[in-house]
Amino acid sequence: MLVPSRLMVAFVIAALHASVVLAAQGELASAIVQVGNSAESVRYDAVVESVRQTVIASQVSGAVIQLPVKVGDIVKGGQVLVRIDARSATQGSLASQAQTQAARSALELATKDVQRQRHLFEKQYISQSAMERAEAQYRATSEQLKSQIAQASIANIQSDFFIIKAPYAGIISELPIALGDMAMPGKPMLTIYDPKGLRITAAVPESALSNYAAGQPFKIELPGLPSGHQWLSMTHMQVLPTIDAGTHTLQVRVDLPESAQGVAPGLFARLWLASQSAAGSHIYVPSSVIVRRAEMTGLYVIDSNKHPVLRQVRLGNSQNDMIEVLAGVNVGERVALDPAAAMKEVR
Numbered sequence: 001m002l003v004p005s006r007l008m009v010a011f012v013i014a015a016l017h018a019s020v021v022l023a024a025q026g027e028l029a030s031a032i033v034q035v036g037n038s039a040e041s042v043r044y045d046a047v048v049e050s051v052r053q054t055v056i057a058s059q060v061s062g063a064v065i066q067l068p069v070k071v072g073d074i075v076k077g078g079q080v081l082v083r084i085d086a087r088s089a090t091q092g093s094l095a096s097q098a099q100t101q102a103a104r105s106a107l108e109l110a111t112k113d114v115q116r117q118r119h120l121f122e123k124q125y126i127s128q129s130a131m132e133r134a135e136a137q138y139r140a141t142s143e144q145l146k147s148q149i150a151q152a153s154i155a156n157i158q159s160d161f162f163i164i165k166a167p168y169a170g171i172i173s174e175l176p177i178a179l180g181d182m183a184m185p186g187k188p189m190l191t192i193y194d195p196k197g198l199r200i201t202a203a204v205p206e207s208a209l210s211n212y213a214a215g216q217p218f219k220i221e222l223p224g225l226p227s228g229h230q231w232l233s234m235t236h237m238q239v240l241p242t243i244d245a246g247t248h249t250l251q252v253r254v255d256l257p258e259s260a261q262g263v264a265p266g267l268f269a270r271l272w273l274a275s276q277s278a279a280g281s282h283i284y285v286p287s288s289v290i291v292r293r294a295e296m297t298g299l300y301v302i303d304s305n306k307h308p309v310l311r312q313v314r315l316g317n318s319q320n321d322m323i324e325v326l327a328g329v330n331v332g333e334r335v336a337l338d339p340a341a342a343m344k345e346v347r
Contacts, residue, residue, distance in 0.1 A: 028345065029337045030302050033283060033329055041219070041272045046202035048222075048256070048267040050193035052168070058183035059161045060084060067179045069190070075166045081190060084183050086162035096152040103145040110141040170194045173265065198256045198263055202271040203249040209239060212273060220254060221270040225262050232260065283329065284322040290315070291339045299325075300342035302334040308342035 066083035069075060117134035120126045174191035183189060200220060220232040240251040252271065256263060289299045290313075297315060300308040313328030329335065336342035 030334045033333050044202045044204050044271045046200040046269040046271045049201050050265045051197035053193040055188050055191050057186050057188050064181050071175050073172045077168045079166045082164040084162040100148040100152045103148040107141045107145045110138040114138040200254050200269045202252050204252045219272040283325045287323045300336035308336050
């Protein structure tokens with residue numbers, strides 16, 4: 001959809017012929033409606049995404065016995081997020097450690113036995129086959145100990161799976177589990193994202209990007225934020241090299257500055273790109289001059305007798321704190337900048 005960019009506001013205050021007129025003392029503050037021509041902008045719907053967002057799932061089964069976080073919490077890297085009942089894993093780890101200790105004792109005995117057999121073999125008190133059996137028993141016991149050590153290490157690693165920690169500092173955005181729920185391997189338990197790395201992604205037709213020059217300024221609108229934080233001026237974007245065959249659009253990504261406040265993944269956004277092929281004349285007025293009463297939308301026009309008259313208008317798109325007037329007011333007319341004061345004079 002084509003709408004004028006911020007630079008093409010046609011209702012200019014203190015422009016050209018001193019459009020804003022604070023008339024003689026006691027008269028209403030007003031401005032003359034003027035029109036201007038400029039290049040237009042095209043808007044594309046977008047969504048805020050996190051550059052680094054992780055869905056954390058369990059690797060083991062068990063009941064959730066501790067859940068010290070909730071949605072919206074800010075967590076540090078390595079902080080405990082979930083604890084799963086690990087009693088069976090603990091007992092398995094203890095059993096593995098005991099088996100490892102038993103294998104160590106068996107290896108000590110086999111070591112002493114092979115040393116004794118070698119001493120006897122040197123004196124030719126035992127045969128070659130008896131010596132070989134003693135050495136084979138020693139090697140088998142040694143390998144068994146290595147196996148038990150590996151099994152104990154696996155048991156210790158699996159015990160760590162029952163404690164889920166934050167992979168990095170971030171914010172908990174989703175927590176679909178509750179205390180006492182059964183954790184299952186692969187089942188999502190929570191979602192965490194890094195608020196320091198946010199971006200918007202929009203689908204833009206390839207034709208709209210053909211005339212775009214690298215470094216050309218553009219704007220991002222975040223309608224869900226408070227007034228004064230909704231607009232960002234940017235100069236760098238990333239255009240992914242793949243084109244959607246069905247819509248003939250490309251994915252455009254724009255990294256948001258860390259100074260952007262109140263932005264979170266999933267927030268609706270708009271990407272405004274200048275159009276090189278369209279220009280037009282538009283009448284814009286400050287949003288503050290618009291009066292809404294039931295189903296009527298209007299503004300106060302100053303007549304030839306310097307009296308305010310409420311006139312119905314038809315509005316178009318808004319841009320920052322300005323709004324386009326499609327019908328109801330003409331170029332050269334004067335409108336009241338303070339509707340409340342104008343209403344008092346009408347009475």
